[in-house]
Amino acid sequence: MKPFLKFFAPLALVAWGSILFSGCNKGSSSKKGELVLWHWMTDREEALQQLADQYQKQTGIKVRLELYAPSDSYASRVRAAAQTNTLPDIYGILGESRDLASFINSGHVANLQEALAEKNEGWQKQLFPKALATNTFKPGNQHKVPPGVYGVPIDVTNIQMIYNKDLFKQAGLDPDHPPLTWNAFLDAWHKLKAAHIPGLVSGWGETWMIDCFASNYAFNIMGEEKVMDTFRGKVPYTDPDWVRVLALFDQIHREGLLVSGVVTMVNKTAEQTFANGKAAFAFNGSWCVNVYKGMNPDLSFSTMLPPKLSDKNPMRIWGGAGSSFMVNAKSSQRDEAIQFLKWLTDAPQQVLLSKETSNLPSNRAAVGQLPPSLASFASQMDATTHPSQWAVTEQPTVTEALDKGIQSILVGEKTPEEVAAEVDALKKQQSSK
Amino acid sequence: MTWPRLRDLLTTYLFVAPAIILFLVFSLIPFLKVFQLSVFEWDGISSHMQFVWLNNFRTALFRDTSWWISMRNAGVITLLALSVQNFLALVLGLIVDREIKGKNFYRVVFYIPPVLSGIVVGLVWNWIFDGSHGLLNHALTTIHLGQWTRAWLADPKTAIYGIAVIHMWKGFGWGFVILLAGLQAIPRELNEAARVDGASEWYIFSRITVPLMMPVFFLVSILTVLGTMQIYDIIVSTTNGGPGYHTEVPITRILAAMVGSSRFGYACALGILFGIILLAVSMVQMRLSKWSARFS
Numbered sequence: 001m002k003p004f005l006k007f008f009a010p011l012a013l014v015a016w017g018s019i020l021f022s023g024c025n026k027g028s029s030s031k032k033g034e035l036v037l038w039h040w041m042t043d044r045e046e047a048l049q050q051l052a053d054q055y056q057k058q059t060g061i062k063v064r065l066e067l068y069a070p071s072d073s074y075a076s077r078v079r080a081a082a083q084t085n086t087l088p089d090i091y092g093i094l095g096e097s098r099d100l101a102s103f104i105n106s107g108h109v110a111n112l113q114e115a116l117a118e119k120n121e122g123w124q125k126q127l128f129p130k131a132l133a134t135n136t137f138k139p140g141n142q143h144k145v146p147p148g149v150y151g152v153p154i155d156v157t158n159i160q161m162i163y164n165k166d167l168f169k170q171a172g173l174d175p176d177h178p179p180l181t182w183n184a185f186l187d188a189w190h191k192l193k194a195a196h197i198p199g200l201v202s203g204w205g206e207t208w209m210i211d212c213f214a215s216n217y218a219f220n221i222m223g224e225e226k227v228m229d230t231f232r233g234k235v236p237y238t239d240p241d242w243v244r245v246l247a248l249f250d251q252i253h254r255e256g257l258l259v260s261g262v263v264t265m266v267n268k269t270a271e272q273t274f275a276n277g278k279a280a281f282a283f284n285g286s287w288c289v290n291v292y293k294g295m296n297p298d299l300s301f302s303t304m305l306p307p308k309l310s311d312k313n314p315m316r317i318w319g320g321a322g323s324s325f326m327v328n329a330k331s332s333q334r335d336e337a338i339q340f341l342k343w344l345t346d347a348p349q350q351v352l353l354s355k356e357t358s359n360l361p362s363n364r365a366a367v368g369q370l371p372p373s374l375a376s377f378a379s380q381m382d383a384t385t386h387p388s389q390w391a392v393t394e395q396p397t398v399t400e401a402l403d404k405g406i407q408s409i410l411v412g413e414k415t416p417e418e419v420a421a422e423v424d425a426l427k428k429q430q431s432s433k
Numbered sequence: 434m435t436w437p438r439l440r441d442l443l444t445t446y447l448f449v450a451p452a453i454i455l456f457l458v459f460s461l462i463p464f465l466k467v468f469q470l471s472v473f474e475w476d477g478i479s480s481h482m483q484f485v486w487l488n489n490f491r492t493a494l495f496r497d498t499s500w501w502i503s504m505r506n507a508g509v510i511t512l513l514a515l516s517v518q519n520f521l522a523l524v525l526g527l528i529v530d531r532e533i534k535g536k537n538f539y540r541v542v543f544y545i546p547p548v549l550s551g552i553v554v555g556l557v558w559n560w561i562f563d564g565s566h567g568l569l570n571h572a573l574t575t576i577h578l579g580q581w582t583r584a585w586l587a588d589p590k591t592a593i594y595g596i597a598v599i600h601m602w603k604g605f606g607w608g609f610v611i612l613l614a615g616l617q618a619i620p621r622e623l624n625e626a627a628r629v630d631g632a633s634e635w636y637i638f639s640r641i642t643v644p645l646m647m648p649v650f651f652l653v654s655i656l657t658v659l660g661t662m663q664i665y666d667i668i669v670s671t672t673n674g675g676p677g678y679h680t681e682v683p684i685t686r687i688l689a690a691m692v693g694s695s696r697f698g699y700a701c702a703l704g705i706l707f708g709i710i711l712l713a714v715s716m717v718q719m720r721l722s723k724w725s726a727r728f729s
Contacts, residue, residue, distance in 0.1 A: 072692070082478055099695060102478035198565070205673045260564025261584035264592070264672040264680075269559070278565065396694030408677040413589050429496065 034062045035337055036088035040074035041323060042067065043290070047356035051349055055340060063340060082108050089331040090341065092324055093151070096396075097388035100135070101143030103326070104150055110329040111148035115338045123342055124149075128381055131156040131362050133389045134321035142392055151324035152341045153362040154353065158319025158377055158384045159212055159285040161307070165300040167280045171195040178304040182248075185307035189257055192280045199257040201279035203267025204410070207403035212318045213283055214406060216306050218245050219316040219385065231392040233431050237402070237424040238417075246416030248309065249409045263407045275299055286377035287322070290358035303376040305383065319384030322359060401426045471701040477691070482698070489702035500703060503681040504710070510597045510682075511661040515654055518601035522608030522653070527638075529609075530616040540613070547606040555670025558599045562586045562671075586672050592679045599667050604660060608653045615649030616642070651722035658714055662707075683707045 039048065045067050052063040066088070068074040075094040081087045087108055093100050103109050116124040116132075124132065135151030137143065165175035171192045179185040189199055204210045218227050222241035229235045230242065252258060259279050262270070267284070274282040275295035282288070283306070292299050305315050325344075327337045343349065350361035351369055360378050361367060367378045387393050394402075405419030414422075434442075471489055473482040493500055525543055529536045546554065561568045564584025573581050585595045619642060627637050665684040668674060674681040674689075687707065691700035 075692075079477055095695075098476070099478065102476050102695070106479050108478075205675055207673075207675075261587040263676040264584075264587045266673065400689065400693065404675070404677045407675050408589070411587065411589055411676045413677065 032333070033060065034064055035090060035333060035340055036064045036066060037325070038066050038068060038074070038078065038088045038091040039323075039325075040067070040069050040071045040092065040094065042069045044323075044353070044357050044359075047353050050356075051344060051352065054349075055343060059339075059343075061336060061340070082106065085330065087328045087330070089328050089333050089337040090325050091328065093326055097393060098143060100150060100326075100388070101137070101141075101145045104137070104145050105143070107329055108326075109150045110327040110331075110334055110338070111146065111150060112152065112327065112338065112341075113148040115342070116149055123345070126347070126363050126365065127153065127345060128156050128320075128362055128364055130319065130381055130384045130386075130389070131321040134386055135324050135326075135388075138391075151321070151326045152345055153321035153324045154344060154350075155322040155357075155359040156320065156362050156378075156381060157286045157322035157360060158317050158380055159209075159283065160303045160305060160317055160377065160380060162274065162282045162284055162288065162301050162303050164274070164277060164280050165302060167192065167197050167277060171197055171280070175300075175302065178302070179307050180304070182307045182309040186255065189255065189280075193256070198259045198279045199255075200252070200281040200283065201259040201262060201265070201270045201273045202283035203265055203270040204262050204407070205264040205266050207400065207407070209267065209283065210403045210406050211399055213306070214245055214249075214402065215387075216315060216317055217248055217309055218242070220306075220308055220313050221245055221310050223313040224316070224385070224390075228390060228392050231390075231394045233427065237427060238420045243416050243420050244309075246406065246409060246419055249406050250416050253410050253412055258410065263410050271295065274301075286319075286360050286374065289371075289373045289377070293358060301373070303380075305380065315383065316385040317380060317383055318386055319381060320386040320389060321362070395427075395430050398423060398427050398430060467701045467704060470698050471705050473698040475697045476695040477697040478695075485698070489699045490706065492699065493703055493706055497686075499678050499681060500683070500686050502678045503683050503686045506593055506678075506680060507662045507664065507682045509593055510600055510664060511658055513594075513597040514601055514604060514657050514661045518605045519608050519612075519650075519653055519657060521601070522605045523612050525605075525609050526612040526616055529613060540610075543609045544606045546603045549603065551603065551666030552670045554599060554603045555667045558595075558602075558667075559586065559671050562595050586680075587676055589676055589679045592672055592676060596664075596667060596671065596680050599671065600661060600664055603667065604657070607660070608657065611653050611656070612646070612649060615646050619645050647725050648722065651718060651725070655715055655718045655722075658718065659711060662711055662714075 037048075037052075039045075041048070045065065048065055052065055056062050068077050071094055074092075078087070078091060078093060082103060093103055093109075100109070131153035132149055134153065136149045137145040137147055139147045141147075161178075163175070163178055168175040168178075168188075171188075171194070173188055173191055179188045192199060202209055202213070204213075215227065218241075221244050222239075226235055226239075226241065230237065230239070236242075259265075259270075259273060265273075270282065271284065271288060271291050272295060273279050274284070274288075275292045277296075277299070292301065305317060308315050325341055327334055327341065331337055344353075345363055347363050347365040350363035350366035353359070354361040354366055354370065354374070358374065360370070360374055360381075367375070370378055402419075402423045405414060405423055408414040409416060409419055470482075472484060472486060474485050474489075475482040525539075529539050529543075533539075560566075562585035564570065564582075564587060567585070569585065570582040573579060583591065585591045623641050623645075624637055627641060632640075662682075663684060664682050668680055668682055668685055672680040674685045683703070687700050687703045690696045690703060
């Protein structure tokens, strides 16, 4: 053999070997007595690890946590693993109900209905019904998913209005009696404005938060059924009720209620603005308790439902499952995975998780031990709704056009009527396909 | 074929095969897969894909106004980068090319912005352009131009130009380095001879520097077009495409189709269209470059 071959042949073999072995890699497959769990929650990694260690001590079953962050990378990884059948025993699915439906229809998610119903629905009764509803598909659903419950919430969340108590006092407002109606809200805003206090901040550069605020008022003004009928194509977006919803944003613009730059602001910046006392109101989710604590431990705030515009229908807020875990239907350790999730959502573990991460527990029995800031969020869980719980959801392109149109209203570029007409035209175009 | 010859041939292929396999798996197959997916409607998860012929391309070309708005926005930023950014890079290159004090320091300073992460640059400029507490508004108020203050990145009239400013600030260093290299490749004797003959600085620039720099100008402009049309990280860290569609660019639309509405096939079709447009622009520029080389 030529001398150079003697040197390079082993290198070539190593290169070949690494290609062959990397092809044989089965990702995160688990062995007997070990469960693999994928998640994206950097803030909960420590608490989850603590619970996993505790579970191993109690049952002898090791739960190997694998953290993939940020959430975009996690979502891509889960999609890729689904296509190659290398999903772990337990994992979360980020996205909307149509994404969860695709995973279910492709056989990647186990139906937990039976396990939840066991022993007189013992497990099911422990959890917030609204949180379970996020992962539930009813008979005849639009995604053609077999009816069942396909995920277990490990915490719950909802999105409300938050107000700064100190700034309220500064403007001569009563921090124990926040405005409940839209007119009272505007009166409060006028007093705040007179005291040179900026108004409302939210991450409306992230369009889903605009969608959330808009659908709160759509439900309040026209009721759930009419909103669903709009999604079904039976009610046009040019309907006076929809124009009224859009006109609300026009009023927000004209009143100068928003902190400068909100339409392109990400929620993290909005949270920083509110935590620094540079806005009287924020529109944010229950996760903010933990965020504000980190940014400004002295911040004095409380929550309120978005002020009602109409008395015809109740105000509904987005909420439900915060983070959910699914069981891989193809896992050889399905039952063990379900047992772990049952244990994880039991009251003692939920109390620990909530205490360590300042999130709302999904177990109702754990709510009694919450601090007041979190308890005020928990008290409104019955008022929650979420697109994943709705009978029909709007086409994403139409939702995007509505949210972008609202941004245009908020900067005074378009009128509510113009946006309503544009969205309606797109809806008709999409429906005709 | 003799055994030693065959053995040599096999050995050669054995060595080359890992590289070819890696190229196939990670470059060629995904590239071809994009073409395959572009004629399907697929959500990225389901095992079922629906063949839709060229519908995705038809939608992109004739029905998706947001796609063409994003192309226009990227075009505006590209035109500004081609003119303002490259002019600035050339001026700075000409200055640093002279025997000035601390020229190495300037070379390093001008090259810092391109090596910074686009996300970090976006966040810093967010603070500069902030409507309430931004540095720019503060400066304008200080010099009694308070009536001009605004939320620069949230105002439909200024958002795209704000993005262009950030992009140009981050990008001019690339052009600067390449143009400086081109300037330094021009033989000094030519300039010196012209000066001895009484040529003015402008005459030297227009009759010696510019003709000799033409290939470099085209290289910089091709890189500017390709780099600017694919702008993404600055948008994500500043405006997220808003307000409305005012700062949407092709990459954000491709991602919106893929992640936002789970239309993988459509996203692939947009990607192919975008690739074709960039290829066409680059080919026109290369033609111009060859023509100008012949001309000069």
